[in-house]
Amino acid sequence: MKIMRLLSLVFIVAFSMIVVTACNSDKPATTEEPTEKQDPVTEKKEPEKEEPTLKPLVVAIEAEPTSLDPHNATDTNSATVQSVMLEGLLAFDESMNLVKMLATDYSFNDSATEITFDLREGVTFHDGTPFNAEVVKVNLDFVRDRDNGMARASFFSFIDEVIVNNDYSVTVRSKEPNSAMASYLAHSAAAFKSIDEVNKKIENPEYNADRNPVGTGPFKFLEWRDSAHVKVVPFDNYWNEEGKAKVESITFKPVVEASTRVNMLKTGEVDIVFPLPTLIADEFESDANIDVFTGSSTDAFYVGINVSLDKYQDVRVRKAMNHAVNKDALIALVLDGYGQVLNSAIAPAVYGYDPQAIYEYDQDQAKTLLDEAGVGEGFDAVLWTRNSTEFLTVAENVAI
Structure with a gap:
């Protein structure tokens, strides 16, 4: 039971105006004909150009990182x-x-x-x-x-x-x-x-x-305050001149509740929300101060089944579970249409994608398969999910 999320990599950026003020030179003074006594001539210097002032960037993410070690992180x-x-x-x-x-x-x-x-x-x-x-x-x-x-x-x-x-x-x-x-x-x-x-x-x-991340990227690690933020600052010796940091710092704040992330954006507490709840994406499209970036995702919602448990070893039970879920309704409910039913183990953007037949929503077929497997009365199941708004909504609305 898989649903591909097309709007997973969604950034909302609230732009603050960065004003760069250049010093204007004075108009040249009007000169009179020289007299016997003349003031010393002072060479007029061009005003120095001011460098743009870098601003800090604050990003709200949906959960605290588990690790900043690439060898040991999976989220x-x-x-x-x-x-x-x-x-x-x-x-x-x-x-x-x-x-x-x-x-x-x-x-x-x-x-x-x-x-x-x-x-x-x-x-x-x-x-x-x-x-x-x-x-x-x-x-x-x-x-x-x-x-x-x-x-x-x-x-x-x-x-x-x-x-x-x-x-x-x-x-x-x-x-x-x-x-x-x-x-x-x-x-x-x-x-x-x-x-x-x-x-x-x-x-x-x-x-x-x-x-303790020590890499080669444009930013270097500064601090991690539990449940509060991770902060990074520019690395002056970064190898890619074009890719050097354009901000003073980046602060990543974990904010689990999607509505809270959005409110932080509206009040100016954060500059970027990642990810943006798809149900409110359209709300921001008409706001001139906010940019909404959307794109194809490699993410997928799915229910992983522990086939080592006896009740899931019969393939008819697993097929019944797939037929029992109205995936199109879930896409409308959770993703506001920004998605499609996944027809492979991976999303179309991923290398090796190979489309397969989709298990259509069919409750009668699901019941028939459960009867054939000898569990027509159903059984209890435990479902684990991530603690984020979209995943919790999916978990609450998976009717099996």
């Missing part, structure tokens, strides 16, 4: 905050196309078992240490080693070996042909920390890497 809010501090070899643009970050080029071998990256030179981490091929190897070897207990270990289980070719060339070898390796290495979990930071965790497994 969107963590990835959002990490993204301004940490970078990987590749990234995705807004259209889900691969773009180069710390890699300047990459290529596969003929059998798609190896991908070789040429690395960007002159990049430094926030602690002043250099980025190079050894950094790539140390990070990937650490996160994929299950003994290190990182949440993302299984994500990198496709890797067989990481080979340093020279200081600025590295090859990732997979256990079998894998044409999706580039996409894996564009994921937020594949961002790099400095070797010194990784070594701290290796030498002391109790070291709290979740609270």
Whole structure:
């Protein structure tokens, strides 16, 4: 039972006017014919141009990050905050196309078992240490080693070996042909920390890497105050001149209740709301002081079923559950039409998307399947969900 959310990556930006005042030079004084005594001539200097004043940016997100360690975080809010501090070899643009970050080029071998990256030179981490091929190897070897207990270990289980070719060339070898390796290495979990930071965790497994992100991004970590905010400030030595910070700081505030996030935007307490509840998106479209950004998402709502429990092992029960949910009604209720019924395990924007037949809403068919499975009277179930407005609404309205 899956619903794709088309408006997951929604930002609402409340623009404050940044006024840059230039100093105007005075009009030249009118001069008279010189007399016998003449005042000394003073050279008139051009006024110095004032640099635009950077302003702080405040972002309301739907929950507190679980970790600022890319190796150990699996939630969107963590990835959002990490993204301004940490970078990987590749990234995705807004259209889900691969773009180069710390890699300047990459290529596969003929059998798609190896991908070789040429690395960007002159990049430094926030602690002043250099980025190079050894950094790539140390990070990937650490996160994929299950003994290190990182949440993302299984994500990198496709890797067989990481080979340093020279200081600025590295090859990732997979256990079998894998044409999706580039996409894996564009994921937020594949961002790099400095070797010194990784070594701290290796030498002391109790070291709290979740609270000490050291990356190569345009912002560096300043502080994390529990349940209040995470704050980052510009990194002056960022490698990409065009991508340097344009704000004084970014403060990420966790605000679980969607209506509270919106009210904070209206009162000017925050500049960005992420995500915006889709049910009120249209309300802001006519506001000249607010921009609403929408785009295709990789997110999906779904009910994951624990098939290790006896009651879910019969495929007819699982099919009945799928037929019992009115997905179109849920889209109208929760997403205000900004979505579609998902016809694959992944969203259309994701690499490898392959559309399949949809389980249509059919309560009679659901009842028939349950009768055939011997559970026509139904059974009790426990449903866990995220503590956010949209997920709670879905959970409350899944009629099975």
